[in-house]
Amino acid sequence: MDLYSGHINKLIAELAALPGIGEKSAQRLAFYIINMPKDRVDHLASVLQEAKNNVKYCKSCYNLTDSDICPVCANKNRNHRTIMVVENARDLAAYEKTGKYEGVYHVLHGSISPMLGIGPGDIKLKELMERLGQEEIDEVIIATNSSLEGETTAMYISKLVKPLGIKVSRIASGVPVGGDLENIDEVTLLRALDGRVEL
Numbered sequence: 001m002d003l004y005s006g007h008i009n010k011l012i013a014e015l016a017a018l019p020g021i022g023e024k025s026a027q028r029l030a031f032y033i034i035n036m037p038k039d040r041v042d043h044l045a046s047v048l049q050e051a052k053n054n055v056k057y058c059k060s061c062y063n064l065t066d067s068d069i070c071p072v073c074a075n076k077n078r079n080h081r082t083i084m085v086v087e088n089a090r091d092l093a094a095y096e097k098t099g100k101y102e103g104v105y106h107v108l109h110g111s112i113s114p115m116l117g118i119g120p121g122d123i124k125l126k127e128l129m130e131r132l133g134q135e136e137i138d139e140v141i142i143a144t145n146s147s148l149e150g151e152t153t154a155m156y157i158s159k160l161v162k163p164l165g166i167k168v169s170r171i172a173s174g175v176p177v178g179g180d181l182e183n184i185d186e187v188t189l190l191r192a193l194d195g196r197v198e199l
Contacts (some may be wrong), residue, residue: 005090008030008034011030012026012027012030012032013026015030019093020159025067029134054066057107058070058073059105060073060104060131061073061083061105061106061107062106062107062109062124062127063089063092063105063107064089064107064110067137070180072092072096072104072105073104075111077102078102078103078104079102079103080102080103080104080135080137081103081135081136081139082102082104082137082138082141083103083104083105083106083128083131083132083137083138083139083140083141084101084103084104084105084106084138084140084141084142085105085106085108085128085140085141085142085143085157086105086106086107086108086143086144086145086181087107087108087109087110087111087144087145087150087153087181088107088108088109088110088182089107090181090182091107091143091145091180091181091182092105092107092180093182094142094182094184094189095181095189095193097191098186098190098193099184100190100193103139103141103195105179106124106127106128106131107124108123108124108125108128108144108153109123110122110123111123111144111149111150111152111153112149112152112153112156113145113149113152114152118149120156123153125156125157125160128157129160129161130159132166133164137166138166138167138174139166139167139168139169140157140161140166140167140168140169141169141170141171141193141194141196142154142157142169142170142171142199143170143171143181143192143193145180147179154199155199158170158199162199167198168198168199169196169198169199170196170199171193171195171196172190172192172193172194172195172196
């Protein structure tokens with residue numbers, strides 16, 4: 001039996017479909033939104049539309065941005081000869097929070113997972129290799145998650161990059177196996193970066 005009318009149920013269902021939002025959180029958010037002043041709801045809706053319509057991939061690293069080049073790649077003070085390869089933009093944000101990494105990034109937007117039918121062509125690996133062929137790079141730091149998929153991706157990247165004569169390293173395993181980078185504290189992330197090993 002439905003407790004609420006169709007519009008409320010629809011709003012709860014849409015919110016519950018978002019990652020990390022359960023049924024109770026969806027209900028709480030739905031009622032909060034319904035009780036917001038109309039101009040705030042309109043503003044929220046327009047911000048969502050603007051983000052969806054204007055956010056795109058950085059032409060260099062494939063981070064999410066609303067410009068052609070993201071702020072990290074545009075920063076002349078960064079070390080553009082060191083690239084950290086991460087699975088997604090959330091992992092990039094986790095390392096940026098440490099304030100200690102001074103290189104640039106490459107965002108894969110996924111990892112190789114034969115079980116899920118995700119191969120090397122389904123993530124931004126071709127773009128990484130094109131970038132390595134066009135820019136002068138000293139080191140590629142592989143910072144994929146410590147999962148089976150992350151390790152598979154790391155080994156695949158290492159096999160592609162090593163023949164180019166570029167140093168390839170992997171973040172140290174201060175990051176727990178099965179742990180997602182976005183959920184790990186800054187100190188652990190820094191230890192993992194500082195203790196990286198050459199592959």
